[in-house]
Amino acid sequence: SQTIHQWPATLVQPVGSPLSLECTVEGTSNPNLYWYRQAAGRGLQLLFYSVGIGQISSEVPQNLSASRPQDRQFILSSKKLLLSDSGFYLCAWSVWGPVAEAFFGQGTRLTVV
C-alpha cells in the first residue's frame, strides 16, 4: 500500500535561519507531488507541485524553493526564514486516473520566532 512520510512534525526556527522539510512517498511510481501551506484559520495555499523528477512549478513567489531529487522525494527549502513563513506545511501526492485522489502527509507545524 502507498504511504507518505513527512517530517518533522513540529519545528521552531529563528528568523533568518534555513529550512529543509522532507517528504517521501512509498508504494507508487511517478506520483505528482505537492507542497501546501496553511496559516492559522486559513485555507490551503499551494506552494509547489511536481509532475516528475526535476520538474517543479511554483505557484506563489516567495523565499521558499522546492526540489525533487528522486521520483518519490520532495523537499521544501528556504535559505532565510521570515516570520510570515510560520504555518502548517503539508506534502501530498496523487496519480492520475479515473479517480485522481490526493493523499496528504501528517504535516509540519513551523513556527518562526
Place this chain on the structure above:
Amino acid sequence: LAKTTQPISMDSYEGQEVNITCSHNNIATNDYITWYQQFPSQGPRFIIQGYKTKVTNEVASLFIPADRKSSTLSLPRVSLSDTAVYYCLVGDISGNTPLVFGKGTRLSVIA
C-alpha cells in the same frame, strides 16, 4: 482552473442532513468535481468525486446538475465528528493540473 465558490460556514444539529453547495460556473468539459474534508492539524481527506448526475459512497452523496455549474455535497445524518472544513475542487484528473484548494466551508455540528 475553474474558480469555486462555497459558503464560508454552516451550522447543523446532530442527526440532520447537511447539504453544501459549490458554484463553479467556468467548469470545463474535462473537469471533475472533487470534495475533501479537513480536520484541524490534519491534511485533507478525499470524500467523493463525480462528473455528472449523482455519485454516492459510504460517506456522502454528490449531486451535479446537467449544466455542471454547481454541485452539492450531501452528508446524511451528521454527527459531532463531522465538524470539519469541506473543500470543493474542480479540475481535470490528468494529473497535469495542480490541486488548488479554495477557502472551504467550515461545518460545525452541534449536539
